[in-house]
Amino acid sequence: MAVRPDRSVASGTIAWTQVRDEIRARGLRWTAQRRRILEVLEATRGHVTGSELVERCRERDPATTPSTVYRTLDVLEELGYLSHSHSAAGREEFHVMPEAEHAHLQCRVCGRTWELDADEAESVVDPVARSHGFAADLGHLTILGRCAVCVSAEAAEPRLPA
Amino acid sequence: MAVRPDRSVASGTIAWTQVRDEIRARGLRWTAQRRRILEVLEATRGHVTGSELVERCRERDPATTPSTVYRTLDVLEELGYLSHSHSAAGREEFHVMPEAEHAHLQCRVCGRTWELDADEAESVVDPVARSHGFAADLGHLTILGRCAVCVSAEAAEPRLPA
DNA sequence: CACGCTATCGCAACACGTAGCGATAAGAGG
DNA sequence: CCTCTTATCGCTACGTGTTGCGATAGCGTG
Ligand SMILES: [Mn+2]
Ligand SMILES: [Mn+2]
Ligand SMILES: [Zn+2]
Ligand SMILES: [Zn+2]
Numbered sequence: 001m002a003v004r005p006d007r008s009v010a011s012g013t014i015a016w017t018q019v020r021d022e023i024r025a026r027g028l029r030w031t032a033q034r035r036r037i038l039e040v041l042e043a044t045r046g047h048v049t050g051s052e053l054v055e056r057c058r059e060r061d062p063a064t065t066p067s068t069v070y071r072t073l074d075v076l077e078e079l080g081y082l083s084h085s086h087s088a089a090g091r092e093e094f095h096v097m098p099e100a101e102h103a104h105l106q107c108r109v110c111g112r113t114w115e116l117d118a119d120e121a122e123s124v125v126d127p128v129a130r131s132h133g134f135a136a137d138l139g140h141l142t143i144l145g146r147c148a149v150c151v152s153a154e155a156a157e158p159r160l161p162a
Numbered sequence: 163m164a165v166r167p168d169r170s171v172a173s174g175t176i177a178w179t180q181v182r183d184e185i186r187a188r189g190l191r192w193t194a195q196r197r198r199i200l201e202v203l204e205a206t207r208g209h210v211t212g213s214e215l216v217e218r219c220r221e222r223d224p225a226t227t228p229s230t231v232y233r234t235l236d237v238l239e240e241l242g243y244l245s246h247s248h249s250a251a252g253r254e255e256f257h258v259m260p261e262a263e264h265a266h267l268q269c270r271v272c273g274r275t276w277e278l279d280a281d282e283a284e285s286v287v288d289p290v291a292r293s294h295g296f297a298a299d300l301g302h303l304t305i306l307g308r309c310a311v312c313v314s315a316e317a318a319e320p321r322l323p324a
Numbered sequence: 325c326a327c328g329c330t331a332t333c334g335c336a337a338c339a340c341g342t343a344g345c346g347a348t349a350a351g352a353g354g
Numbered sequence: 355c356c357t358c359t360t361a362t363c364g365c366t367a368c369g370t371g372t373t374g375c376g377a378t379a380g381c382g383t384g
C-alpha cells in the first residue's frame with residue numbers, strides 16, 4: 001500500500017520539499033503543524049516512538065496536539081516516508097526513512113536491539129514465502145528472544161549463587 | 163524465565179487444581195478473583211486479548227477490576243500457563259496453554275492469521291540463531307504481511323477499474 | 325483577490341493498560 | 355481457632371494513543 005518514492009537526497013534524511021509537493025499533489029494540505037513535524041523528523045536518527053515525537057514537537061511549539069502528530073505520522077507512513085515496527089513492549093517505533101528495509105532482533109533480558117539487513121531478513125521469511133506464498137513485511141518484523149550474551153550468562157549462573 | 167510444568171490433561175485445557183497448587187507452593191495466594199479468571203480461561207479457546215478476558219470475567223462478576231485481571235495474567239504467563247504474541251495493531255493476544263509453541267502469520271489486508279508449527283517456526287529463526295546466536299521466542303513471533311490470496315488479488319486489480 | 329470545498333485542526337471523551345497506595349484477607353504457624 | 359506476615363485487592367491517577375465533532379484554514383478556481 002505504502003508507496004516508496006524515489007529520493008535524490010542522502011539516505012536517512014527527509015527531503016521535506018518533496019514531501020510538501022507530494023502532499024499537495026494528492027489533494028492533501030501542507031500546514032504549519034505538518035511542517036513542524038517534518039522538521040522534527042529531519043533532526044531525528046534511528047528509532048523513535050510517537051510520544052517522543054510529540055515531546056520534540058512540543059519543544060518547538062508547546063501548543064502541539066498529540067492527535068495531530070499521530071495523524072500526520074499515519075499520513076507519512078502511508079506515503080512511504082516512515083515505517084514502524086514494535087518494541088518488546090508492543091509500542092510502535094518509527095523509522096525515519098531507513099536507508100534500506102530492515103528487520104529487528106530484540107533481547108528481552110538486556111533490551112538491546114540489532115538490525116537485520118534486507119538479505120538476512122529475507123532469509124528469515126523465505127520459508128513462509130515458499131510454503132504459504134506469504135509476502136512478509138520485513139520492516140515491521142521484530143524477533144524477540146535472548147541474545148547470545150544473555151543466553152551464556154544464564155548458562156553460567158543457573159541459580160542464585162547461595 | 164517462564165517455566166512450563168508437565169501436565170496430565172488434554173492439550174488446550176488448564177488444570178486449575180494444578181495452578182492452585184503451584185501458586186500456593188510459590189508462596190502466592192489462591193483467591194476468588196484468580197479462581198474466576200481461571201474459570202474464564204478454561205472456557206476459552208485460541209487467542210484472546212486482555213480486555214476480552216476482563217469482559218468475560220465481568221459477565222460472571224460485574225465487580226471485576228481490570229488491574230486484577232491483568233496482574234493475574236502476568237502471573238500465569240510467568241508460571242508458563244499462558245503466552246502472548248501481538249496482533250497487527252500491537253495489542254497483546256494471549257494463548258491459553260497452546261498444545262505446542264507456535265508462531266503466527268497475519269495478513270494486513272484481510273486480517274486472517276495462520277499458525278506456524280514449531281518446526282516451521284524453527285526454520286524461520288534458524289538464520290538468526292546461526293549468525294547471531296540469538297535464541298528467538300517463537301511463541302511471541304508474529305510475521306505481518308500479505309497472504310497469497312491478497313497478493314494475487316492485488317496483481318489482478320492493479321488500479322481501480324474505471 | 326475573493327469564493328467555496330473540504331482536509332485538517334484542537335478539543336474532549338474514550339479505550340486499554342500500568343503503577344502506587346492503603347486496606348483486606350490468604351494461609352502458615354502456634 | 356488466633357495471630358502475624360505480606361500477597362493481593364480495589365481505587366485512583368497516569369501514559370499512550372484513537373476517535374468523533376464542530377471550527378478553521380489550505381488551496382484550487384474564477
Ligand atoms: Mn510482547
Ligand atoms: Mn504495527
Ligand atoms: Zn541480551
Ligand atoms: Zn490476506
